Amino acid sequence: MQEDIKNQLKTITKRIDKLAQENQSRYGFNQRTARLRLLTELVREQAENHEIPAKHLSPTT
């Protein structure tokens, strides 16, 4: 996996995770928190499984 994309995914994970935490501390585990948590985990798993979203595949990958 291209390292820059992997790092980008990690950064995105952190940013969404922060949004989820903020939302949860304000409103509890409501639907938006749940969706943000889902999104966070999806991106985290994508990064950990060394998979790049299709459009970010380079011609050589």
Place this chain on the structure above:
Amino acid sequence: MKILIIQLARLGDILMTWPQVRAIKRTYPEAQIDMLVRPRFKSATNGLTELHEVIEFPVENIFEPLFEEPLNVGDGLTALDGIIDHLKQKNYTWIVNSTLSPASSYLTHALQNETMKVTGYSRTSDGFLAIADDVSAYIYAQVGVDRDNRIHLSDLFTLMVDAQPSKEDWKTVVSTPNPLELTDYAILHVGASRDEKKYSAFKWRTFITHFQKLTPLPVILIGNEDESKDASFISLGFDSKVVQDFTGKFKFEELFPLIAQAKLYIGCDSAPLHIASLVGAPSLNISLNSVNFWETGPKAEHSRVLYAETEADLPSEKVAMEAFSMLNHEQPSEDSIFFIDKSPSYQAPRNTRNKDWVWDCINALYMGGAWPMMESNTIRQGTKNLGDVNRLIIEQLDTIRKTRNVSLVSGIIERCEEVIESVGHLVPELRPLIRWYQTQKSLIGPGIPTAILDATEKVHQDFDSIIQFWLSADSQPTEDLNGAP
């Protein structure tokens, strides 16, 4: 009955879910079964005729906005809501989450309603992990590369849906023609699902050198385009009668007839190994310590596993000899592991990969097997310490019940939990027991304080019963140790 199976993992995991789908169909012939997969791995459902619909989880639509600057979470969430709404409109009566991941637990939570049956990981109303069924709780506590489970993952998937594993669920009719004109050949997958699971190209090349001296059977190399470089190195200089490189040449579905007709399949942990299991091709699985072969090894009859901590511990000559022995239907070598139609799925020399003693503990804890004698004073002392700490927690719970004041004792309980965790670090043999306890604790859902207190107390009383039974049985070595408390 409308069932959705969530399987958002990769090719191999989807293939290992095939028996689960068939087990459901066997139990509920009228059921309509859909499967949710990631588009990239959809091909692994081709041929699974028991499925009514394969639904793609739109990973690309969800992720693309997240790469925008500034971060566009809104459109990602809109895409996510789109698929959730689409799935809700299907009015499923049962969701089976066969993806063992946090993301899938949140997805299951988003889809479920009060009337629906849910199996696998989900979330409670306050966001904590929720596990509705015992098999998934077992998976959560004991399954993984670094753990001691010995039940095959595909069997666990089947048990999850309240069915018994059956070899009938593996039988796959191959209807597509073989893309090769050859009839006699062995298949070698040069790669693996992850780099750390691979047997190196150098090792495979020396394997071919030894194998060709033993048999004229040609070896067909398969793999994806990324693995072509390794395949070129492996086949370099060999006659095409010895080895032929077809990496990157076949579609995924073409691998089914190709592997089905092979005299032998050879490879590490990967999707083609599971295809071999589905089409009944005898397989020689090379398993290094980054894989738990008990969970993901071959399931075809006459299959074997050669296990080694590292590839340096597994000479390619030995692999060639074992492959040749399989072709000649000879007895497995002394240290080879071979498939048996039982659970666990393999007959292995003692203490292969993980300790028999630890597996005996798991077997006693979950399946009513005999508790093993404690094999050292460290284990005995560790168990006693667990018992003491657990009783201290029970005393604190009693204080909460009497005073209605949690804050008074919460600090003590937290320290006790740390001690329990520490015992697991100091006495690794006790980790399955500790993980059982911790999983049971984590399954206590939200509710009124007295209900939570009751549920918590029950876990600790159960933990105490197990510990005391084991300690008392251990102190009477001549007594019958059979049976769980």
